[in-house]
Amino acid sequence: MTPQLTTLDRVQASLGRRRRKERLLRASGLLAILFAFAMLGALFLSLISTGHSAFVQTHATLEVYVDPDEISEDRLPRGGFDAVLVAALDRALDGVALDERSTRRRVGAILSNGAQFQLRDRVAADPSLIGQTITLTVPVSDPYDQLNKGAIDPDTPEANRRLDDDQIAMFAQLQAAGLISTPLNWGLLVNADSRFPELAGLKGALIGSAWALLVCFLISFPLGIGAAIYLEELAPRNRFSTLIEVNINNLAAVPSVVYGLLALSVFIGWFGLPRSAPLVGGMTLALMTMPTIIIATRAALKAVPASIREAALGLGASRQQVVFGHVLPLAMPGILTGTIIGLAQALGETAPLLLIGMNAFITSAPDGPLSSATALPTQIFIWADSPERGFASRTSAAILVLLGFLITMNAVAVFLRNKLERKW
Numbered sequence: 001m002t003p004q005l006t007t008l009d010r011v012q013a014s015l016g017r018r019r020r021k022e023r024l025l026r027a028s029g030l031l032a033i034l035f036a037f038a039m040l041g042a043l044f045l046s047l048i049s050t051g052h053s054a055f056v057q058t059h060a061t062l063e064v065y066v067d068p069d070e071i072s073e074d075r076l077p078r079g080g081f082d083a084v085l086v087a088a089l090d091r092a093l094d095g096v097a098l099d100e101r102s103t104r105r106r107v108g109a110i111l112s113n114g115a116q117f118q119l120r121d122r123v124a125a126d127p128s129l130i131g132q133t134i135t136l137t138v139p140v141s142d143p144y145d146q147l148n149k150g151a152i153d154p155d156t157p158e159a160n161r162r163l164d165d166d167q168i169a170m171f172a173q174l175q176a177a178g179l180i181s182t183p184l185n186w187g188l189l190v191n192a193d194s195r196f197p198e199l200a201g202l203k204g205a206l207i208g209s210a211w212a213l214l215v216c217f218l219i220s221f222p223l224g225i226g227a228a229i230y231l232e233e234l235a236p237r238n239r240f241s242t243l244i245e246v247n248i249n250n251l252a253a254v255p256s257v258v259y260g261l262l263a264l265s266v267f268i269g270w271f272g273l274p275r276s277a278p279l280v281g282g283m284t285l286a287l288m289t290m291p292t293i294i295i296a297t298r299a300a301l302k303a304v305p306a307s308i309r310e311a312a313l314g315l316g317a318s319r320q321q322v323v324f325g326h327v328l329p330l331a332m333p334g335i336l337t338g339t340i341i342g343l344a345q346a347l348g349e350t351a352p353l354l355l356i357g358m359n360a361f362i363t364s365a366p367d368g369p370l371s372s373a374t375a376l377p378t379q380i381f382i383w384a385d386s387p388e389r390g391f392a393s394r395t396s397a398a399i400l401v402l403l404g405f406l407i408t409m410n411a412v413a414v415f416l417r418n419k420l421e422r423k424w
Contacts, residue, residue, distance in 0.1 A: 047400050048400070050393055050395075050396035051394070051398075051399065051400050052397075053149045053151070053393045054393040054394045054397035055184065055185055055188065055397060056183065056185050057139055057182070057184075057185035057187060057198060058140045058144065058148040058180060058181075058182050059137050059139050059180070059182070059183060060110065060137070060138060060139075060174060060181075061136070061137045061181065062085070062088040062089065062092055062135070062136055062137075062138070062179065063088060063091070063092075063133055063134075063135060064084060064085065064133065064134050064135075065087065065132075066123060066129050066130050066131060066134065067080075067084055067087065068130055071123060071130055072130070073130055076124050076127060077120050079120070079123075081117075081120050082108060082116045084119065085111055085115055085116060086104055086107055086108045089107050089108070089110060089111070090107065092173075092174060092177060092179055093170055093173055093174070094173070106167065107170070109141055109143075109167075110141065110144055110167075110170065111139075111140055112138060112140060112141050112196060113196050113199070114138070114194070115138035115139065118138050119136060119138070122134070122136070139187070139198045140171075140180075140198065141198060142198050142389070142390035143162045143163050143167075144163070144167075144171050145198050147168065147171060148175075148180065148182065154168050162389075188202060188401075189201060189203065189206070189401075190203055191203055192204040192362065192363050192364050192365050193363055193374065195361075197388050197389075197390025197391050197394060198390060200383070200391070200394060202379060202401060204362050204363075204364065204366065204374055204379075205373075205374045205379035205398075206376065207366055207373065208278050208281075208362075208365075208366055208374050208375045209376045211278035211369045212353075212358075212373075213282065214282065214369075215279055215281070215282020215285075215286065215369055216282040216285040216286045216289055216343065216346055217339075218282075219282065219286035220285075220286040220290045220293055220342070221293065221339055223286075223290060224289075224290045224292075224293030224294045224339075225293070225297050225328075225335060227294050228295075228297035228298045229301070229323060229328070231244065231248075231298060232297075232298045232301045233301065233319070233327065234319070248294050248295065249295065251291040252291035252292055252295060255351075256288055256351050256352050257351040257352065257355065259287050260284060260351055260353070261355060262284075262287065263283065263287070263355070263356050264355050264356055267280050267283055268280060268356060268357075274370060274372070275356060275372075276356070276357040276372040276373060276374075277369065277370050277372065277373070278358075278369045278370075280356050281356060281358050281375060282369070284356060285346040288346060289346045292342035292345065293335075293339050293342050295338070296334065296338020296339070296341070296342070297331070297334075297338060299334065300331035300332075300334025300338065301327060301328075301331045303334060304327050304330045308330065309326070309327060312326050333416055333419075333421045334417070334421070336413070336416050336420075337414075337416055337417045340412055340416070341413050343409065344406050344409040344410055344413075347376065347402070347406060347409070348402065348406060350378060350380075350381055353375050353377065353378050354381065358373065358378050359374060359378040359381060360372055361382070376405070377402065380398045380399055380402065383395040383398060
């Protein structure tokens with residue numbers, strides 16, 4: 001006859017199986033974390049390997065004779081600045097035959113199209129330079145920049161290269177003369193967009209994003225906090241308030257493209273606000289961010305102990321004094337954390353900004369919230385869609401800049417939470 005197992009025997013018999021399952025669970029969690037870090041590392045390595053070259057820019061330093069026959073003070077800012085630069089290149093190349101127009105064009109193509117405007121601005125600012133020889137450092141054009149950075153292999157068959165053997169030889173002669181340098185590309189941050197990759201920068205997108213985020217903050221922060229205070233502290237508990245809470249939670253999960261369609265219909269279609277304006281972009285992002293701020297603010301208000309409210313009411317404070325004098329200051333760290341995270345999410349949104357036209361080609365930085373502008377995500381979209389090879393590295397570099405801002409904002413949120421949060 002088989003003896004019956006006691007409860008203790010059954011528990012001891014199952015301990016091995018339970019421990020194996022626990023070890024399996026721990027291993028699964030560890031593998032999931034390692035996989036996430038591996039994918040994140042692969043993303044950053046891919047962006048850095050592609051975009052690191054955009055943080056430096058190839059320049060040529062030339063001794064430029066500001067020829068009075070080509071540039072005269074009474075014609076400024078007009079003049080033959082391109083001819084003066086070609087002549088400077090000719091001297092640097094030990095007298096290339098420039099009799100043929102095609103040869104002059106090929107020599108002039110070494111320098112960026114913006115080089116002549118850089119020379120123009122310098123001479124226009126100081127006309128006394130006419131007739132003198134000045135040292136000018138200007139960016140080279142994108143094909144030669146790619147050549148200097150190793151993106152164009154001289155050993156590739158000539159028919160498959162953007163530069164032929166003669167062009168590569170001319171650039172090698174400039175390198176041998178020590179006229180080529182590769183400094184940090186500050187133009188990536190201080191220049192606006194351009195159709196020439198070597199001149200394109202993020203200044204317009206950075207300022208446009210700043211204006212849009214400012215408008216978003218000024219709208220969503222006070223309205224979000226006000227709505228959260230009413231729902232959490234003042235609203236009666238009935239079906240109407242429950243319906244509002246459910247809809248706010250649903251709005252937080254609505255795809256961002258829906259907010260773009262709403263803004264296109266209401267702000268631009270009904271109100272007649274200008275397309276591509278940071279004001280419209282900020283209002284659109286405020287609609288998208290407000291549910292997040294409301295939810296975060298309500299969670300921060302709930303975290304404040306009820307005893308603080310009861311003590312304040314017991315001492316004769318009004319409901320308003322309790323909320324604004326005691327509860328809200330104690331909940332502010334959590335509110336700020338949720339707000340910063342919501343703004344960081346808004347900074348990376350692309351779809352709603354594309355729908356309201358903030359993907360226009362703008363060659364100057366906006367001077368106000370009503371000026372046409374782009375934003376960082378839409379600038380990335382524009383560059384990623386460009387056929388020029390030089391924009392590929394700038395796209396990755398712009399993504400790294402955007403990720404830097406996002407990481408910084410999230411780090412500030414974590415710092416504020418750890419610094420100001422109170423333990424109850």
